[in-house]
Amino acid sequence: MTTEGAAMRNPYIPVPARVEKIITEVDTGDIKTFRLVFVNREDEENFTYLPGQFAELSIYGKGESPIGIASSPTRPGYLEFTVQKAGLVTSTLHDLDEGAEIGIRGPLGNPWPIDFLEGKNIVVVGGGFAFTTLRSLVNYMLFETNRSRFGTITVIYGARSPGLLCYKEELKAWEKRNDIKMCVTVDKGDANWKGREGFVPAVCKEVAPSPDNAVTVICGPPIMIRFTLPEFFNLGFSRENILTSLEMRMKCGIGKCGRCNVGHKYICKDGPVFSLAELDGLTRDY
Numbered sequence: 001m002t003t004e005g006a007a008m009r010n011p012y013i014p015v016p017a018r019v020e021k022i023i024t025e026v027d028t029g030d031i032k033t034f035r036l037v038f039v040n041r042e043d044e045e046n047f048t049y050l051p052g053q054f055a056e057l058s059i060y061g062k063g064e065s066p067i068g069i070a071s072s073p074t075r076p077g078y079l080e081f082t083v084q085k086a087g088l089v090t091s092t093l094h095d096l097d098e099g100a101e102i103g104i105r106g107p108l109g110n111p112w113p114i115d116f117l118e119g120k121n122i123v124v125v126g127g128g129f130a131f132t133t134l135r136s137l138v139n140y141m142l143f144e145t146n147r148s149r150f151g152t153i154t155v156i157y158g159a160r161s162p163g164l165l166c167y168k169e170e171l172k173a174w175e176k177r178n179d180i181k182m183c184v185t186v187d188k189g190d191a192n193w194k195g196r197e198g199f200v201p202a203v204c205k206e207v208a209p210s211p212d213n214a215v216t217v218i219c220g221p222p223i224m225i226r227f228t229l230p231e232f233f234n235l236g237f238s239r240e241n242i243l244t245s246l247e248m249r250m251k252c253g254i255g256k257c258g259r260c261n262v263g264h265k266y267i268c269k270d271g272p273v274f275s276l277a278e279l280d281g282l283t284r285d286y
Helices: 003-009 041-046 088-095 128-142 168-175 200-207 222-235
Strands: 015-024 031-038 054-059 063-068 079-084 101-108 121-127 153-159 181-186 214-219 242-245 273-275
Touching: 015 041, 031 041, 031 101, 054 079, 054 088, 063 079, 063 088, 063 101, 063 128, 079 088, 079 128, 121 128, 121 200, 121 222, 128 153, 128 168, 128 214, 153 200, 168 181, 181 200, 200 222, 214 222, 222 242
Parallel strands: 121 153, 121 214, 153 181, 214 242
Antiparallel strands: 015 031, 015 101, 031 079, 054 063, 054 101, 242 273
8 A cells, every 4th residue: 555545545644754854043052944855755645734733743653743834846856844842742852863763644734814815915923932933924925926826925923032033044045135124123133133023922013014904924822922912903903814823722633532622613623724803703712
């Protein structure tokens, strides 16, 4: 049985992938980006995805963990996952060396709604480690054959300190472009930090993006989202035009374990991407 055939017949079976590159993202060392390549060509060809989706990463003998895809489909040949060291699976993953083999199951969940975003101005708001699938979306929109499909792109991204910003080299590259507005901020800078200081909600209020033909895509720590949303309501953004991802509630990926539900919604199947309007009426336990 080929891995392709197994994956098509049984959604629980992961396919093998090799860790090609490991990048330590933050000074604390507990957030790393893993670049994976499929062992079998047919598995790579079958894994088609869009920004916002996720996959289950398996460590043989340890278990699996749902992780948002940080790479963009506009960069074929590999997948990237930015992983915070937290439990058994992610800690074991962090201890792997380049060349190690793991399992991958997916893609899973729904993506950021590209068709809905097309033709609109996009405001991307992210905080800390949760910027992963937003990074995928930004790279997708900036891709040379995609850029004209979207209006202005504004990115507001914050972390607690300069050393906790992910994708530092990519942020610098984006800041050099003239077709994207970058607002990178930290709660508190250090002696070498020359950039902006301030919490994400305050920066959103200061930048004050127009709601006209605009959509906000936001993902970050719950406390950041809690205080950022009122700023966008005050600016005039509707709940239909504010999108978020409930990545923290992802579990088995296919809605079978019954642990991802919020009200009648299953985050793994109905999400993880939702508009605030779609979340209205659900319990607030997310």
